[in-house]
Every structure is written in C-alpha cells, then in structure tokens.
Amino acid sequence: MGGMPPIAASATLPETTRRTAAPAWLVMLLVCAGQFLVVLDVSVVNVALPAMRTGLGLSELGLQWIVNAYVITFAGFMLLGGRAADIFGRKRIFVLGLALFTVASLGGALAQQPWQLIAARTVQGVGAAVLSPATLTILTTSFPTGPARTHAIATWTAVGAGGGAVGGLVSGVLTEYLSWRWVLLINVPVGALVLAGAALWLTESRQGAARRLDVPGAVLVTGGLALVAYGIVQTETDGWRSASALLPLAAGLVVIAAFLAVEARAKAPLMPLGLFRLRSVHSANGAMVLAGAAMFSMWYFLSLYVQNVLGYRPLEAGLSFIPHSLSIVLGSKIAPRLMNRLGAKTLAIAGAVISASGMAWQGTMDVDGTYLGTILGPGILMALGAGLTATPIAAIATSGAAPADQGLVSGLINTSRQMGGALGLSVLSTVAASRIEAGHGPKALADGYGLAFQVGSMILLGSILLMIIALPRRRADAAPG
Numbered sequence: 001m002g003g004m005p006p007i008a009a010s011a012t013l014p015e016t017t018r019r020t021a022a023p024a025w026l027v028m029l030l031v032c033a034g035q036f037l038v039v040l041d042v043s044v045v046n047v048a049l050p051a052m053r054t055g056l057g058l059s060e061l062g063l064q065w066i067v068n069a070y071v072i073t074f075a076g077f078m079l080l081g082g083r084a085a086d087i088f089g090r091k092r093i094f095v096l097g098l099a100l101f102t103v104a105s106l107g108g109a110l111a112q113q114p115w116q117l118i119a120a121r122t123v124q125g126v127g128a129a130v131l132s133p134a135t136l137t138i139l140t141t142s143f144p145t146g147p148a149r150t151h152a153i154a155t156w157t158a159v160g161a162g163g164g165a166v167g168g169l170v171s172g173v174l175t176e177y178l179s180w181r182w183v184l185l186i187n188v189p190v191g192a193l194v195l196a197g198a199a200l201w202l203t204e205s206r207q208g209a210a211r212r213l214d215v216p217g218a219v220l221v222t223g224g225l226a227l228v229a230y231g232i233v234q235t236e237t238d239g240w241r242s243a244s245a246l247l248p249l250a251a252g253l254v255v256i257a258a259f260l261a262v263e264a265r266a267k268a269p270l271m272p273l274g275l276f277r278l279r280s281v282h283s284a285n286g287a288m289v290l291a292g293a294a295m296f297s298m299w300y301f302l303s304l305y306v307q308n309v310l311g312y313r314p315l316e317a318g319l320s321f322i323p324h325s326l327s328i329v330l331g332s333k334i335a336p337r338l339m340n341r342l343g344a345k346t347l348a349i350a351g352a353v354i355s356a357s358g359m360a361w362q363g364t365m366d367v368d369g370t371y372l373g374t375i376l377g378p379g380i381l382m383a384l385g386a387g388l389t390a391t392p393i394a395a396i397a398t399s400g401a402a403p404a405d406q407g408l409v410s411g412l413i414n415t416s417r418q419m420g421g422a423l424g425l426s427v428l429s430t431v432a433a434s435r436i437e438a439g440h441g442p443k444a445l446a447d448g449y450g451l452a453f454q455v456g457s458m459i460l461l462g463s464i465l466l467m468i469i470a471l472p473r474r475r476a477d478a479a480p481g
Contacts, residue, residue, distance in 0.1 A: 022201035027142050028152055030202060031135040032159040033194045034098055037187055038128040038135075039160045041070060041105075043167030044183050045121075046303040047317045051180035056114045060436065061233050064429040067300060068229055068422050069118045073125030074132075075418030076222025079270050079411050082133030084213060090138045091204040095195060097131030100124075102191030109185035120184075133411065141205050157332075165325035168299065172318020217270035220259035225419055227252030229426040271412065280400030281409060283470035284393050285416040287348070290463035291393070292417040293424025294456040295355060295386045298379075299324075300425060301432065302362075305449045306375065309367060309442045320375060324383040331387020344392035344399075345471045349464055351392070355385025356460040363454035367443045390417070396471055424459065428452040 045052070049063050058066070085093040101124055108120030136156060143152045174182040231249030234242065263269040276282045299321070306312040306320055331351065338347050358381025365374050394413045401409045429452070436448035 026201055030194055030197050031138050032156055034131055035135040036159050036163040038132045039163030040167050043164050043299055044171045046299045047168050047171035047314050048175045048180040048183045050307045051175050058114050061433050064425050065118050068425055069121040070125040071418050071422045072226050073122050073222055074128045075415050077126050077129035077218050078415050080218035081130040082411055085134040085137050089204045090134050091202040094134040095198050097127050098191055098195055101127030102188055105184045105187035109181040165329050168321035169318040172315040175314035212268040214266055214270035217262050220255055224252045224255035232426040232430055278400045279472050280396055284397035287463050287467050288393050288413055288416040289420035290459055292420030294460035296421025297425045297428045298382050301449045301452050309446045324379040327380045327383035328387040331384045335388050335391040339392050344395045345473050348389050348392040349467050351385045351388030352460055352464045355382050356457045358382035359453045359457035363450045365446055365450045367446045431455050
C-alpha cells in the first residue's frame with residue numbers, strides 16, 4: 001500500500017543511556033525528515049512509471065520491479081535495521097542508512113539502463129530498512145515517557161502518512177515540469193542536509209546489552225521473497241509449467257524454508273518463531289499479508305490507467321489522487337477513536353469490506369472512463385478502507401505480546417504488509433499482463449488493469465474471511481462486541 005502510513009511501533013523501548021543535547025524540535029525535525037523520505041519513495045515513483053518506461057524501454061512487467069525492488073529489500077531488512085540500531089548506535093545507523101539511501105537515489109536518477117535503475121532501487125530499499133527503524137527509536141529514547149513522547153510518536157506517524165499521501169502529487173509535478181529522474185534526484189539535496197544535521201546535532205545512544213545481528217536471516221528472507229516474486233512474473237510469459245518459472249519458485253520456497261530453519265536455531269533470531277504461537281500474532285500477520293497483497297497495488301494500477309488509457313499528464317495524474325490521499329490519512333486518524341467504540345476486530349473487518357467494495361467498483365473501469373464516474377468514488381472507498389484497516393490489525397497483533405516484544409511485533413506487522421504488497425504486485429501485474437497481451441491498444445490496457453482490481457478484491461475477501469474466523473478480540477475491546 002504505497003500511500004499507507006507506517007504503523008508506529010510500541011513506545012516501550014529501552015531507555016537510552018544518553019540524552020541528546022540538541023533541542024527537542026530539532027531532533028524531531030531531523031528524524032521525521034528521514035522517515036518522510038523513506039515513505040515518500042514507496043509511492044513517489046508510481047506516477048513517473050510511464051515516463052520511466054519510455055525513457056529506459058521497460059516492459060509492462062518490468063515496471064513492477066521499479067516498485068518491488070524497493071519494497072522487497074525494505075521489508076526483508078527492516079527488522080535487521082532495528083536490531084542494528086540497538087547494537088551499533090541509533091545515530092550511527094541513522095546516518096549510515098540515510099547515506100546509503102541518498103547515494104542510491106543519485107544512482108537511480110543517473111541510470112541509463114533498466115537494470116541500473118532496478119539495482120539502485122534495491123539499494124535504496126536496504127538504506128530505507130536501515131534508516132526507518134532508527135528514526136523511531138531515536139524519538140522514543142530522546143523524549144521522556146508521557147505526553148512528550150506520545151506527541152513525538154504522533155508527529156512521526158503523521159509525517160509518514162504525509163509522505164505516502166503526497167507521493168503522487170510530488171511525482172506528478174517533478175515528472176511534468178522536469179523529468180522522471182527528479183523523483184529520485186530530489187532525495188539527494190534533502191538527504192545531504194539531513195545527514196549534515198544528524199552528524200552535527202544528534203547524540204549517539206544504544207541499548208546496553210549486546211546482541212547478535214541475524215544477517216543470514218535477513219538475506220535469506222529477502223532472497224526467498226525476490227525469487228518467488230520473479231517466478232510469479234515469469235509465469236505470464238512462459239507459463240506455469242516452464243522451467244524459467246518453476247525453478248525460481250522452487251528455489252524461493254527452499255530459501256524461505258532455510259530461513260525458517262535458521263530462525264529456529266539462531267540465538268538472536270531476526271523473527272522469533274515462538275511469537276507465532278500467539279493467536280493474535282499469527283492471525284493478524286496473516287490478515288495483513290493478504291490485505292497488503294490486495295491494497296498495495298492500488299496506486300500502481302491507477303497511475304498506469306489514468307495516464308496510459310485516459311491520457312492524463314503526470315501532473316494531472318498526481319492531482320487526481322489528492323482525494324485518495326486525504327481519505328487514507330482520514331481513515332488512519334479516525335481509526336483509534338472508532339476502535340474504542342467498535343472494537344479492533346470489528347473495525348478491521350469493516351475497513352477491509354469498504355476497501356474491497358471500492359476495488360470491485362474500480363474493476364469495472366473501461367477505456368471510456370471519466371474522473372468523476374470511474375476514479376473518484378472507488379478510489380476514496382479503497383483508500384479510506386485501507387486507512388481504517390491497518391491500525392486495528394496492528395493493535396490486535398500487539399495485544400497478546402509481552403511488553404518486551406511489543407516493538408518487535410509492530411515491526412513484524414510492517415514487514416508482513418510490505419511483503420504481502422510485493423507478492424501481490426507480482427501476482428496482479430501478471431494477471432493484468434495476461435489480459436493486456438490478449439488484446440490491443442487502450443481497451444486491452446483498461447481490461448487488464450480492471451481485472452487486477454477484480455482479483456485484488458477477491459484477495460481482500462480472503463483477508464476478511466481470515467479476520468472473521470481467526471482474529472481474536474483484544475481484551476480491551478471485548479465489551480463493544
């Protein structure tokens with residue numbers, strides 16, 4: 001879900017051994033700027049995709065790797081990044097992640113071949129995975145428990161939501177008046193300024209107890225996910241029985257099995273498998289994977305539809321998504337209040353139903369679609385439902401975990417959402433491409449994108465069914481119902 005705000009991890013993190021000497025507002029400005037860049041780059045490329053395809057000669061299926069290369073590495077290394085910040089120091093990891101992200105952004109902006117852009121997006125994802133957890137831990141260890149910390153986390157969450165929400169508009173403006181390269185190049189001066197500020201004003205802190213870093217686990221889960229996604233993509237061109245599809249799929253499953261074996265034996269596992277014995281954890285993560293698989297691709301296919309079929313210019317495409325962005329932010333903001341009235345499980349199901357309704361409606365798009373008749377209504381429903389769904393699922397996941405595991409479980413939910421989104425984009429892109437290849441011109445494109453939304457709505461219905469059957473009610477929400 002490119003425009004979905006991040007789910008804040010629990011504030012019950014270890015206290016820092018040193019407090020930052022910089023003013024509180026400056027610490028917040030620096031770390032929120034870093035988080036803004038991370039979330040922005042999940043969605044900012046969507047509107048620029050047609051221009052990237054023209055400029056670099058990307059295929060229809062190749063476009064998805066501009067998105068997936070970032071999302072897969074972001075998801076696969078996110079938990080490792082959080083642990084690295086605790087071990088090696090939050091400031092050090094913040095600077096390292098932001099430097100990697102900024103350099104990769106420059107490499108992507110200068111790319112002359114598709115593989116160069118995909119490689120740069122891959123490195124960007126690693127940088128983002130290292131950077132993002134450090135931003136939150138710096139905040140939670142720089143502000144004392146109570147209203148100050150609560151306000152800091154709320155600001156961090158709002159900035160993340162804003163980054164996802166304005167991605168389409170920023171991309172439209174830059175692509176329209178400059179070039180698609182500027183959607184990546186804009187990160188360079190901003191990243192350089194934040195790097196300088198972090199080096200000068202942030203104070204180092206780390207968790208006292210030393211722990212091992214599970215690099216093999218992060219590499220295995222990322223590689224396995226990438227192989228499975230690649231195998232799914234190959235089925236469209238070569239078929240399910242082809243070696244080019246079956247071999248990477250099989251290899252991906254073997255690598256994921258190896259990851260599980262490593263985690264079961266590791267002294268400090270990246271993903272403690274024992275947590276999944278909790279019903280709240282395994283059911284919420286399963287629901288989030290399916291929800292992410294359905295919802296993440298919304299912005300991707302809408303961006304292609306409005307430009308390739310309806311003929312919107314990049315700026316028009318970016319402006320057309322403003323109501324969608326406002327809806328997802330609104331859903332995220334009102335979700336906590338509605339949870340208190342309806343209960344987390346009821347709200348999660350209701351949000352997913354709203355989003356699935358929007359997807360089914362969006363699946364009726366055709367070559368003669370209009371903004372008011374085809375884009376606005378279903379888009380608002382999809383985005384509003386997405387905003388309402390994420391927070392209660394995260395609340396259920398963390399409700400059954402011990403206080404010491406709250407941050408880890410929140411990280412798992414974010415990872416599940418991103419991994420589900422990456423696999424979902426691979427599946428839905430393959431579905432769309434199969435319909436597009438069977439026809440010709442804009443009509444075939446509209447039919448393909450519409451089919452992707454229809455299949456996405458069915459995946460989301462699967463998530464709803466899992467929520468109904470498996471999600472427990474949070475203890476705090478038992479009374480409502």
